[in-house]
Amino acid sequence: MSISMREIAKIAGVSSATVSRVLNGSNLVTEDTTQRIRKIVQDLNFVPNNSAIHLKNGKSQIYGIIIPDLTNPFFTETVKIFEELLVENEKELLVANTDFHATRTQRSVRRMLLRRVDGVALLTSEFEAAPLESLVQNRIPVVTTDHYRTAPGMSDIVVDFAGGMSQLVAHLKSFGHRNLGFIGGTEGLVTSRVRRESFLDAVVKQGLSSREGWIVEGDFKVDGGSVAMAKILSQAELPTAVVTANDLTAIGALRTAHEKGLRIPEDISITGCDDIAMSDIVFPPLTTLRISRKEYARLLFEALRAGTEDLASSGKQYTLPTKLVVRQSTGPVPGTHKLRHRRTR
Structure with a gap:
């Protein structure tokens, strides 16, 4: 069942403009009223369909990316390159970090829905099916990594x-x-x-x-x-x-x-x-x-752009290659058959 902003306002006993201010993060509304409206929005699973960030063509020009660990340089490097690609294409980026928690993934997806992003890149493995379905149902294309599954509106990148x-x-x-x-x-x-x-x-x-x-x-x-x-x-x-x-x-x-x-x-x-x-x-x-972050970011962007241009298209599986880089942490096997502990003094 869908519900309008006007109905949210009626339940909260405020004007539609007040509800709009709360949804857009305005500090002009009292804390009590803000909390009351947010609770109603959450309880009713309300997603505004006429957000001010939309352009006339219904596109926000924002892509979302959900990563599992912001402290891992692999993900921060990937996000940096991905954002550069978006900027070149006059788009913005919304980043969410889950710290490997499925519940945080769900909250992150909720944020993406509220902002009406044009597509979401899910770089996490710890997600349930429901958040994915909520994105697809709202006609927001998704690209996952190592999910090993594609569907209409959902592509996947498989690392080799x-x-x-x-x-x-x-x-x-x-x-x-x-x-x-x-x-x-x-x-x-x-x-x-x-x-x-x-x-x-x-x-x-x-x-x-x-x-x-x-x-x-x-x-x-x-x-x-x-x-x-x-x-x-x-x-x-x-x-x-x-x-x-x-x-x-x-x-x-x-x-x-x-x-x-x-x-x-x-x-x-x-x-x-x-x-x-x-x-x-x-x-x-x-x-x-x-694992090339440049190629990874390129595939993420390519998959999301393809999904945005044709929402009805079947998802596609992409392969991200890996390459051996030999440095000094590997060498010939030790001379003895059984490696014994070298004790520190």
Whole structure:
């Protein structure tokens, strides 16, 4: 059931102009009245259909982007490039950060609906179907990442983790590594599962091995990588190389390895994924999988623009390639068959 701004005003006992001021963030309305109107708007799931930000053609010229972690350079770098693309095309950007919480994703989608954005790029994995449906129902095209599903009004960008992990594992194999560990992402996320399965597939296909104690969950952040690496290093026998779900995780793994007195890569090799700017600065510089933020931003824009131009069109699946970047954090397998702990003094 749809409801008008006039009806909201009637329920609140105020004028339509007052409701409009509240929805547009004006500070000319008292706090009590503002809170009362916002509660009614929320309870009735009201989305204004005649927002002042609309132009005559019904387009706001605003695109939304929802990211899981604003502190991760991969996402901030992507957002920066995406915004530059929008500015070149005389459009604006609305950014929302979920911090890996599904409820925040829902609130972020709500913000996008209220602002009547022309399209939304969802770079998160932790979302329910309902927020997606609410966007599509409101004729707002959506592009997701690693959702592995398309539909009318909804496109998806698939990162080629399978190809990337195959390159990475082959690189380690060429150095003589046979026993590999893995630090994954946050449990329950599709992208975490895809990265772990891509790693395991590559290990099996190339005749290498891993084991349960060497495969540990992380959280895509530095501290999570540190804790996970400590778990791997507590095993009686250690892998000679550890592959991680992203560069921040690898940086955390490097930190713990250094603290344990291990030399990288002489005692153990460590790899990342993303190729953020920081990966070339840490010691030693990280061997990693490059995911081009420039290409990512371009695909996001292309998918949203296509959806905006033809709302009835079927969604399309795009592939974002990965590329192996070899630096100093990987090297030949240690000479001994069993890597033993080097104790710090």
